[in-house]
Amino acid sequence: MKLSTSYKDIWKVSLPIIIGSAAQNVVAMTDSIFLYYRSEDDFAAIGFVATFYIIIAAIGFGFSRGGQILIARRAGQRKPKxxxxxxxxxxxxxxxxSVLMFLFMTYGAYWLFASLVDSNVIFDKALEYLEMRKWGVFASYLGVACIALYTGIARPVFVVVDTFILAATNIFFDRALIFGLYGFPEMGIAGAGLASTIAEYVALLVFLIYMAFDKKNRIYNIIRLPKYNPIIIREIFSLSVPIVAMSVVGLGSAFVFFGLVENFGERALAVTNIVRIAYLILSVPAWGFCTGINTLASYFMGRGERGNVLIVLRKTSWLCLGLTTLMILPLLAFPNQVLYPILGDERAYLIELAYPVFWVLWGILVTFSFGSIYFNGLIGAGETKLALKIQSATAALYVVLIFVVVRSSWGNLVLAWSVEIIYWLVILIASLYHFKRKGWFDNSLDRTGKETPK
Incomplete structure (x- = not known):
């Protein structure tokens, strides 16, 4: 493969990933929407437990990104085998x-939920969902490995198709198993967990069939199982551990956020879940661009073109901001009309209560668009340990500030969400400081990262 810093190539790599990276967001959002129509308790519970499962999924995805970065590096070095x-x-x-995560969800989730949740209703429903959802971890982790290959070689188009299959399957079984339609039993929130698990296995099967018939991947020796090499495992592990830790720290702080917001009451948790649904949709471009940046940055580093990394970071940040802004403006102008097709008349009062937080969400997405892209530029360039230190310190600050807001008499939901703006601003400033300190903005570097004559 051959890539440039053009907007065309950025779109070529990022757009399919934007759609494909929505997989877990689509599953979580679909579960939330159908449970919204069932009961407010189910809706509040899914906001909590789905955030927990996204952390589990992010651990597998984080390790796959380590593989993706190595794959892109080898492709940049022209070593297809x-x-x-x-x-x-x-x-x-x-x-x-996946085996380790399954065991954790089976034996450790009970004690974790008990330490975070005050409401017995939310606690019981969260465990009911997870009992069915945990079986999907095997398909999820194998699926992200397949995605890592196709994003690493900059051929992520089929990821889009597979994501649509995942979403369609999940929607069908959500309706069938939550409400007991089409001859299926009525299982409520447990049905949502089973539906998502079935969808992940269907999506994995389709992806494997595609890979078996894809002749273009033959140059990568896909049809031949290589001998186990502990050196490669250590390389993937060394690169991935900081990425996984960053995912756990970042999403873990969001999970703590949901647990603390529950102190405002179950109604506040339901309102937060409305905002979370909007956030899941609106953050899809940013997460997709972040994954694309991992590939692009690693590719140019593999070719020794360090200067090109900064070019794609700048261009991608503005693309991300523009697309995200276009998506959120209708929500700010016409919130009821935008959300009505999804949420309908049932508990529409929650939309009114959530509206002030939507404006805060815009500020979050602006800082997110730049902070996440430059931060993932560090990761793609191989600075994963530094990135881990930055995110760990920032997440610690975030949790402290959230705790202060929630526990204070003057705290409210708007202020609690506003803390995330501070989070992404700190991430952005720290990332830019590193690039500046290492001389990446030196004007004596041309677009290939080589010293120009003086």
């Missing part, structure tokens, strides 16, 4: 990791 080797070692690791 090593691409296949890295892919299969990513699969080996994901299989092992």
């Amino acid at each position: 090593e691409v296949g080797t890295v892919f299969y070692h990513t699969v080996y690791f994901e299989v092992f990791l």
Whole structure:
């Protein structure tokens, strides 16, 4: 493959990933919407437990991104056979990791939820959902390994198709199993967990069939299972651990946020879930661009073109901001009309209560568009340990500030959400400081990152 810093190539890599990276967001959002129509308790509970499961999914995705970065690096170095080797070692690791996560959800989730949730109703419903949802972790982790291959070699188009299959399957089984339609039993929130699990296995099966018939991947030795190499596993692990830790720290702070907001009452948790649905939709472009940046930055580093990394970071940030702004403006102008097709008349009062937070969400997305892109530029460039330090310190500050807001007499939901603006501003400033300190903005570097004559 050959990539440039043009907007065309940024779109070529990022747009399919934007759609494909929505997979877990689509599943979580679909579960939330159908449970919204069932009861307010179910709706509040899914906001809490779905955030927890997204953390589990993010751990697998984080390790796959380590594989993706290595795959892109090997592709940039024009070593196609090593691409296949890295892919299969990513699969080996994901299989092992999925077993560990399944055991944790089986034996550890009860104690974790008990320490965070005050409401017995939310606690019981969260465990009911997870009992069915945990079986999907095996399909989820194998699926992200397949996605890592196709995003790493900048051929992510089929990821879009597979995401649509995932979403359609999840929607069908959500309706069938939550409400007991089409001859299926009525299972409520447990049905949402089972529906999402079935959808992930269907999506994985379709992806594997596609890979079996894809002749273009033959140059990567995909049809041949390589011998286990602990050196490659250590390389993936070394690169991925900071990425996974960053995902856990970032999403973990969001999980703590949901647990603390529950102190405002179950109504506040339901309102927060309305905002979360909007956030899940509106943040899809940013997360997609972030994954694309991992590929682009690693590719240019593999080619020794460091200057091109900054070019794609700048262009991608503005693309992300423009697309996100276009998406949120209708919500700010006509919130009821935008959300009515999704949420209908049932508990429409929650939309009114959530409206002030939507304006805060705009500020979050503006800072998110720049902070997340430059931060993932560090990751793609191989500065994963530094990125972990930045995010850990920032997440600690975030949790402290959230705790202060929630526990204070003057605290409210708007202020609690506003803390995330501070979070992304700190991430952006720290990332820019690193690039500046390392001389990345030196004008004596041309677009290929090589010293120009003086």
